[in-house]
Amino acid sequence: MSGPCEGDAEPCEPRWLSIEEQHLWLELREFASGLPRAIDRQLSQDSGVSGVEYAVLAAVSEAPPDGVRSGDLAALLEWEKSRVSHLLRRMECKGLVTRCAASDDGRGQDISLTGAGWDTVRAAAPGHVTLVREAIFDPLTPEELAQLRVSLQKIRTAAVEKGLW
Amino acid sequence: MSGPCEGDAEPCEPRWLSIEEQHLWLELREFASGLPRAIDRQLSQDSGVSGVEYAVLAAVSEAPPDGVRSGDLAALLEWEKSRVSHLLRRMECKGLVTRCAASDDGRGQDISLTGAGWDTVRAAAPGHVTLVREAIFDPLTPEELAQLRVSLQKIRTAAVEKGLW
């Protein structure tokens, strides 16, 4: 990241990262890969579900009781529709969710939690919240938390505006 | 995350997340999944390499010219050894890196960049740095950047201490 054309003459337009910037950048990448990994480990060890499975269970559990559309789930989670579809099929095989044809739209599928699905979220939620609290909220002061949220929002907003993200 | 046992009587030990906390948590997860995705898109569109491939190319390019050990690479990137191994095999097939038996240790493999590998990093680096700058460093003030790094470090340190991460 210090730039493989440091000494070049011609197109040295890009402003390479300083040492400080490199450190922050490294920290960000380790965070982005480490956080999902930590969540995954805790959930699979303690509750037998992966992080993505828990995300679906949690999302469906907070939806109206008559079920959610697969597409809405994909939009909510910001995932590919096919990813949701594959995952739902596997979760249906495990008996965590059910898919039944939507009443109003013949194309749609209404997703709901099974009894086992509810049991699993309820069993997994406390440990998950505890992990999140210990890892994120406890180590930082309220001011730091507020600032963190602002910074992340700025980053994401800027990226969306520029077509990245 | 608001807690699926809100009204329970017995084991309501976990401190559920407030609305504010839920928002930050959502922002963090979207960040953790969106950042790698943005990097991946930019790199594959502009340079024909995936984000992970670029990470390896960059890491090897900054190593001593006689090559790096596969294990050191895995440690540096905080990846599984087998992940590095699989990826290196694919990158060798594409002609980006070479693996030759280490001179001192018969088990080791010294990884080096091929000419095409060097060409690829050099071509990809400017666009990559520009993306990082536009997405991360430009939208935030120096104070915000410094605070961001501190916060991320605190989070990671605390998580490592507690055996999470």
Added chain:
DNA sequence: TTCACGTTGTTGACATGTCAATTATTGCGG
């Protein structure tokens, strides 16, 4: 030397994600 053990790295089976079709249905203009 020799043998047990730790280290280095690879492999294969499997879980998961992405992308490009494909299917089925809806809604709408003619």
Added chain:
DNA sequence: CCGCAATAATTGACATGTCAACAACGTGAA
């Protein structure tokens, strides 16, 4: 009613990551 573009979701091929087993090599003590 018919045709046809848009929508909802699935499917299959493929890329990638994980995990556990394995093979090959080094190291040190008996």
